[in-house]
Amino acid sequence: MKPTIYDVAKKANVSISTVSKVLNNTGSISEKTKKKIWDVIDELQYQPSLVLSAKKALKTIGVLIPDISNPFMAEVTRAIEDSGRKKGFSVIICSTDNDSTKEEEYISMLKQKYVDGIIVATGLKNSRGIRELIESDMPVVMLSRDVPYLPVDTVVVDDFQGGYEAAVHLVQLGHRKVAMIAENINIPSIKKRIDGFKEGLQISGIPIEDTPILYSSLNLNECKEVCLDLLKDKENRPTAIFVSTEMLAFGVLQAARTLKIQVPNQLSLIGFDNSILAKLCDPQLTTIAQPIEEMGAKVIELLVNEITNNQERAKKVTQRVTLSPFLIVRDSTSPIS
Amino acid sequence: MKPTIYDVAKKANVSISTVSKVLNNTGSISEKTKKKIWDVIDELQYQPSLVLSAKKALKTIGVLIPDISNPFMAEVTRAIEDSGRKKGFSVIICSTDNDSTKEEEYISMLKQKYVDGIIVATGLKNSRGIRELIESDMPVVMLSRDVPYLPVDTVVVDDFQGGYEAAVHLVQLGHRKVAMIAENINIPSIKKRIDGFKEGLQISGIPIEDTPILYSSLNLNECKEVCLDLLKDKENRPTAIFVSTEMLAFGVLQAARTLKIQVPNQLSLIGFDNSILAKLCDPQLTTIAQPIEEMGAKVIELLVNEITNNQERAKKVTQRVTLSPFLIVRDSTSPIS
DNA sequence: TTGAAAGCGCTACCAA
DNA sequence: TTGGTAGCGCTTTCAA
Numbered sequence A, B: 001m002k003p004t005i006y007d008v009a010k011k012a013n014v015s016i017s018t019v020s021k022v023l024n025n026t027g028s029i030s031e032k033t034k035k036k037i038w039d040v041i042d043e044l045q046y047q048p049s050l051v052l053s054a055k056k057a058l059k060t061i062g063v064l065i066p067d068i069s070n071p072f073m074a075e076v077t078r079a080i081e082d083s084g085r086k087k088g089f090s091v092i093i094c095s096t097d098n099d100s101t102k103e104e105e106y107i108s109m110l111k112q113k114y115v116d117g118i119i120v121a122t123g124l125k126n127s128r129g130i131r132e133l134i135e136s137d138m139p140v141v142m143l144s145r146d147v148p149y150l151p152v153d154t155v156v157v158d159d160f161q162g163g164y165e166a167a168v169h170l171v172q173l174g175h176r177k178v179a180m181i182a183e184n185i186n187i188p189s190i191k192k193r194i195d196g197f198k199e200g201l202q203i204s205g206i207p208i209e210d211t212p213i214l215y216s217s218l219n220l221n222e223c224k225e226v227c228l229d230l231l232k233d234k235e236n237r238p239t240a241i242f243v244s245t246e247m248l249a250f251g252v253l254q255a256a257r258t259l260k261i262q263v264p265n266q267l268s269l270i271g272f273d274n275s276i277l278a279k280l281c282d283p284q285l286t287t288i289a290q291p292i293e294e295m296g297a298k299v300i301e302l303l304v305n306e307i308t309n310n311q312e313r314a315k316k317v318t319q320r321v322t323l324s325p326f327l328i329v330r331d332s333t334s335p336i337s
Numbered sequence C: 001t002t003g004a005a006a007g008c009g010c011t012a013c014c015a016a
Numbered sequence D: 001t002t003g004g005t006a007g008c009g010c011t012t013t014c015a016a
Helices: A005-012 A016-024 A031-044 A071-086 A100-113 A128-135 A159-172 A188-203 A220-231 A246-258 A276-280 A292-312 B005-012 B016-024 B031-044 B071-086 B100-113 B128-135 B159-172 B188-203 B220-231 B246-258 B276-280 B292-312
Strands: A060-065 A090-095 A117-120 A140-143 A153-157 A178-182 A213-215 A240-243 A268-273 A286-289 A320-323 A326-328 B060-065 B090-095 B117-120 B140-143 B153-157 B178-182 B213-215 B240-243 B268-273 B286-289 B320-323 B326-328
Touching: A005 A016, A005 A031, A016 A031, A060 A071, A060 A100, A071 A090, A071 A276, A071 A292, A071 B071, A071 B090, A090 A100, A090 B071, A090 B100, A100 A128, A100 B090, A117 A128, A117 A292, A140 A292, A153 A159, A153 A292, A159 A188, A159 A240, A159 A268, A159 A286, A159 A326, A178 A188, A178 A220, A178 A246, A213 A220, A220 A246, A240 A246, A246 A268, A246 A276, A268 A276, A276 B276, A292 A320, B005 B016, B005 B031, B016 B031, B060 B071, B060 B100, B071 B090, B071 B276, B071 B292, B090 B100, B100 B128, B117 B128, B117 B292, B140 B292, B153 B159, B153 B292, B159 B188, B159 B240, B159 B268, B159 B286, B159 B326, B178 B188, B178 B220, B178 B246, B213 B220, B220 B246, B240 B246, B246 B268, B246 B276, B268 B276, B292 B320
Parallel strands: A060 A090, A060 A117, A117 A140, A140 A153, A153 A320, A178 A213, A178 A240, A240 A268, A268 A286, B060 B090, B060 B117, B117 B140, B140 B153, B153 B320, B178 B213, B178 B240, B240 B268, B268 B286
Antiparallel strands: A090 B090, A286 A326, B286 B326
């Protein structure tokens, strides 16, 4: 059986209060007693169980994400985990598949259990579960996701700006016939990348009517097909493509290879995220990078603040932090020849 | 403030014991009282807090893995999460980077907090922390990792068999000059893949002295360099390569493209894992698949059994489950021409 | 069918 | 400097 504070107290011939005090470094205890108690603690390999101590938080947070097995999300989760650990927080993962039933199940599970706060990085739906969660007194921070009209701390990456910069980069390289392949217009952040891209083109004097915006799921073959369709007309095909997410870049590259179109010489390609996939592309992918580490750090900072202030019942002023994405030039884009 | 069982009892004009009974469906309570109490529970949106109930487990497990941001591990974690959720367990992730300090930190954190069990899928070291963990009364299951001489439930994939089957596949396609690129011989599972590969060649009458086994970290450029070196001698280069992990396949493919060697026509390539990366390769990667879902299911099954039996103080008979990997033929291997 | 009360391991307050 | 004890929210046993 795991030793309890009582075991320690008995063995050290003191009361449990005294043991508690040395554990928490409160009150004043003689050095001698302290030492004795620590010795016993070592001997018994005693580990205080935070669980039953009621007052003490468990220092655990839940992270709702669409799918931990998506490489980009795994990287974001890792960033959250790292920042959390520095402040003593553990991370429970909850892959929702953007399914509102799972979402609600997980939320209820987390609340019931013990978590001190929740990070919501889940996709598209403005589900009832999320609303209720926000309105409850559970500390919540949204990541890469907007919930209009509700007071929640939020960390987002400026998707519009990202799309804009992708456009500007391509235009600066001389591209005029460009296209975009996007994951799903139902996801607000994707929508913004599209809008930003269009804006960037327009500002540069490129008529967006001539700019195809195509859609594909993350399924490789689907993306490849879509892209083959786009590229097969040799005369009119675009000289550059922007994909809303790096996974799609692989579909484009496969299509290009099938058609013997060289990247970047005959076709420039730019992505979004800067996950490990960008480096796995051949050629390595020029991309709009999301500041993954900063996202993790910021979201944890806000959440921990909330958790702390919650206890103090402080007035709640919500914050919204927008981080800028930035261009990383690798080998998949080149000046038009 | 979150409502407690007392709030419910007061509002329903019953005692807390009665409420507790209807919550847990124990004892015998009149339908009428039951209904009344459930109504109040709904009204108050009461959620029992498992934390302080002492007897009830928190139904949370910790997973020690090298790095959640590695795509294959993220997929394994997802499988664990899914199987766990079906039994009501949440998953806390602990990325150790195979660093024994982090490992011990996490273990101590997990024990102190609340977890009912721990899955250890961490890399190479036979660290003190792990030993102590196993010897403690915390339920533990090892995944893809051996700890000799210690009684622990274990789930492994037969790496030797996997290497063997990779060799056989290549030989059956007519390859005689083959090579292998492996991640790191210090990891036992990689070592076994190498051994199995050699065995498969030897059985097929291929002299392993002529079979280069090269090493590379997961760094893409390093792998590419290693591979360029291997392939640059046009006369003597292998016609097939086995990589110990799919990440390395990208390095090989990049090297091959650099040298204008066509895959699979001039060079066959076979990987190990069957993560999403296999489908991202171009051509799609023939690979030795690890049964990811079954790994997750089995490891959870064993762990939950241990957790249950632990309570019953049943005699502990440890199990070791070996799952078979299996070949998936895609487009990166072809008969020698 | 219901309720009173002990106890889970710990912290924090007050008294000694 | 130390210890006694109430109380955290809940389950469980025993009695009513």
